[in-house]
Amino acid sequence: MPTREDITYFGAGPAFLPTTVLQSASQALLNYNDTGLGLTEHSHRSPLANQILADTKANLKGLLDVPDDYDILFMQAGGSGEFSAVVYNLVGVWVERRRRKAEKEIAASTEGLSQEELYSKVLERLKKEVAEELKLDYLVTGSWTLKASQEAARLIGPDHVNVAVDARKENDGKFLTVPDEKTWRLTPTKKEGGTGSAFVYYCDNETVDGVEFPAFPNCLESQGGDEEGERLVVADMSSNILSRRVDVGKFGVIFVSALRTVCPSTETAADEFAGWSTEECRYHWANTSHHP
Numbered sequence: 001m002p003t004r005e006d007i008t009y010f011g012a013g014p015a016f017l018p019t020t021v022l023q024s025a026s027q028a029l030l031n032y033n034d035t036g037l038g039l040t041e042h043s044h045r046s047p048l049a050n051q052i053l054a055d056t057k058a059n060l061k062g063l064l065d066v067p068d069d070y071d072i073l074f075m076q077a078g079g080s081g082e083f084s085a086v087v088y089n090l091v092g093v094w095v096e097r098r099r100r101k102a103e104k105e106i107a108a109s110t111e112g113l114s115q116e117e118l119y120s121k122v123l124e125r126l127k128k129e130v131a132e133e134l135k136l137d138y139l140v141t142g143s144w145t146l147k148a149s150q151e152a153a154r155l156i157g158p159d160h161v162n163v164a165v166d167a168r169k170e171n172d173g174k175f176l177t178v179p180d181e182k183t184w185r186l187t188p189t190k191k192e193g194g195t196g197s198a199f200v201y202y203c204d205n206e207t208v209d210g211v212e213f214p215a216f217p218n219c220l221e222s223q224g225g226d227e228e229g230e231r232l233v234v235a236d237m238s239s240n241i242l243s244r245r246v247d248v249g250k251f252g253v254i255f256v257s258a259l260r261t262v263c264p265s266t267e268t269a270a271d272e273f274a275g276w277s278t279e280e281c282r283y284h285w286a287n288t289s290h291h292p
């Protein structure tokens with residue numbers, strides 16, 4: 001029977017963990033911090049469990065230099081659950097921003113409207129904007145972004161999903177590389193003469209296909225406009241988080257199915273999209289992340 005020392009393991013994920021880390025984890029399963037009980041036997045509502053989460057957050061915040069207006073959430077449903085949660089949450093943000101704008105503009109331009117009339121005019125305008133302008137941009141560079149874009153199409157309809165790039169078209173049917181940014185067909189922002197997308201989604205490292213973005217894409221850099229003019233960037237970093245420095249401030253959401261490499265799944269989300277408080281934001285994500 002081979003021992004750990006006999007094995008050289010190159011799996012992309014679950015990844016190889018140092019033996020000392022596993023020894024300390026197995027000790028914690030038997031007797032966590034000399035409490036006489038194992039980690040999985042302590043209540044998940046106990047101060048001890050809360051402390052573990054707080055320490056993990058603090059460590060991640062330090063290691064990734066996470067800005068103060070971001071939160072780190074630990075959730076069920078893994079990476080595939082996030083394919084849906086991202087759509088549910090960020091389409092909600094897009095609609096809410098449009099609703100606020102419509103309400104302000106209609107109220108300012110039409111005097112003497114009752115609350116009910118205002119509501120119905122806002123609803124009418126919102127429905128039109130959703131039908132004509134709601135777009136989600138996906139950079140499909142491997143099997144995981146393909147799955148994520150298919151999930152978005154299933155949830156809100158293929159007409160709202162813009163596959164801005166499909167790497168297979170540039171690589172004889174295989175994913176292989178990230179195509180040149182010049183070939184991407186992103187939904188134009190306000191500054192570029194369009195109405196912008198709800199978000200741009202990409203996978204920083206396509207685990208199965210071995211396609212990694214060398215750096216943050218130039219064309220997704222901030223355009224210095226108002227919230228409508230900016231691109232909200234979502235990145236799946238399931239298989240390369242903590243492998244290099246990331247400027248978290250450039251992203252709206254980074255999510256990780258960390259089961260294979262780091263720990264149970266984590267989520268980093270900017271709080272301010274819809275002017276939500278941290279608590280509201282946490283509640284929102286937690287309650288939309290369990291959809292199939």
Ligand SMILES: Cc1ncc(COP(=O)(O)O)c(C=O)c1O
Pocket residue numbers: 013077078079080081144203205206207208236237238239257259
């Ligand atoms: C890059 C990437 N995204 C998403 C997933 C899906 O995560 P899960 O298996 O937790 O649904 C994986 C799984 O390996 C992955 O490697």
